[in-house]
Amino acid sequence: MIDLYFWPTPNGYKPLIFLEETGLPYQIKPINILRGDQFKPDFLAIAPNNRIPAIVDDAPAERNQPFALFESGSILIYLAEKTGQFLSSNLRTRHQTIQWLMWQMGGIGPMMGQANHFTRYAPEDIPYGKKRYVNEFKRLLGVMEKQLRDRDYLTEDYSIADMACYPWIAFSHLINVQLADFPKVAKWVERIAERPAVKRAYQVGEPIQGDYQMDEEARRLLFDIKPK
Template structure:
């Protein structure tokens, strides 16, 4: 059993994507970040950086005590190694997957996150910041598009944790002032992942725990 501490953000969706794809049993614990629940003392014991997602694996493969992890990339890597799924054993494909996972963690996620903040949530509209992060997001989309012109999935021929990490950050492309039509290879990849049954199930949690306000 995996206990998942989650909210309906791109980083939260990464983990539900994996759990649904792998068919792992899990229990979801909503952490409403709009209400500050990520600062609760009990949650900070699991996630000292007060960010979702975090997990507790109640049955780690070493047979020892439960393991808790925070940081979405570390969680994806842990779950892939635990299950032997969605991370290639072939040396070259494995390294492709890992470098694109870290590309998302260090590039796409932070830049798109700043794009969201300055474009939608900042109390003061700062044209320089909006243009800076919109342009950088477009550049990163272009990098991804070029990669996907060469391969079916980000890591190569097989769907992997790199795709699961990247896809949720592309879902809000309109909020990021991007058009998928400008990136045809990315668009093909995006539509392929969107149609996967596990993706559909993972995103059903949004309506259950954080439905759109009328």
Template sequence: MAIDLYYWATPNGHKITIFLEEAGLEYNLKPINIMKGDQFKPEFLKIAPNNRIPAIVDHDPIDGGEPISIFESGAILFYLAQKIGKFIPSEIRGNTEVLQWLMWQMGGLGPMMGQANHFVRYAPEPIEYAERRYLKETRRLFGVMEKRLNDRAYLVGEYSIADMACYPWTKADASLEVDTEQEFPHVYQWQQTIGDRAAVIKAYEIGDRVRSNTKLDDQARKNLFGDRQK
């Protein structure tokens, strides 16, 4: 039976479509339009109590039991990789290394770039300190990746869920005044390698279709950043 993917075209959403396309798993795409407030609907909150995408329901879970729902993109990637035995090493050292970089993205790269993006693009008025703080941290994190990729094609050994988790966030670099090609050439080469993969191209095409004909109006701002978040 298929996997239900509750999705919107954000970096965290792209992580899961990339994995599912890479793995060739059957899935039902269930768009959650976060600009219209779909993330607050009771039926979605039963699956994702943090009112954030992505989330999945696996109707054929690893243990063979009842369907299992999972929220948090990192947890979803880890679960799916364990389910099919791909994109994460089975031996303890490689497995732990992939988890380290997955957690690094979840705790650092994603949140810091998300805050930078918010204060640079969406804050109702400029807050110079916040912009400088998060842009500086974004550059530091890109520097960490640059050193890591100095002598390797991927973050950990072969292509893994660590790369799938980090890539969509680094795609946002242009809006954050990061010239990856000039400043972080190893990250740039890694971006090109992953971005050329057929599954990644398809994942972004799916996102473009889902997100078409949406705009950030006042109601969308309230749904994304306003009182409904409380």
């Protein structure tokens, strides 16, 4: 059994999509980041960076003791190696996949995250911040557009790299970026969205937030407070 410490954010959906794709048994442990669950000692013992997602594998391949892991990219690699799925054993393809996974971790995720912050949540209007991060996000979409010019997925087959990128790119409209300007990326988004496991992941994840919204307390927890 995999315990998935989750909140419905783009990073949270990455391992949830993988778990649905492979059918690994899992249970969700909601971490309400809008109410400060990420700072509770029990969660920090698993994820010292106080960010979701994190997992605890009760049946790791080696040793008969639970194994905890944080950082979504690392979790995806671990689960792929555990199951032998969505990460090729071919050396070249494997590292091409990891390369695009790292591209998401260091580029698409942080750039869209910052663009989203300055566009939707910053307490004051900072045009430079919005322009800087939205433009960099668009540049990265251009890189992806070129990669997809002669293929359906980022590498040879659907992989953890696609799972990592999809939850971020699918919500480009939130920062007023239109995927019509990137037709190959737009088709890729449609292709991933139609996968039954992806549909199930969002059906499982979306209700978890319930009625919790981004109020002043959530803003304080997410943007101001630093854990002691």
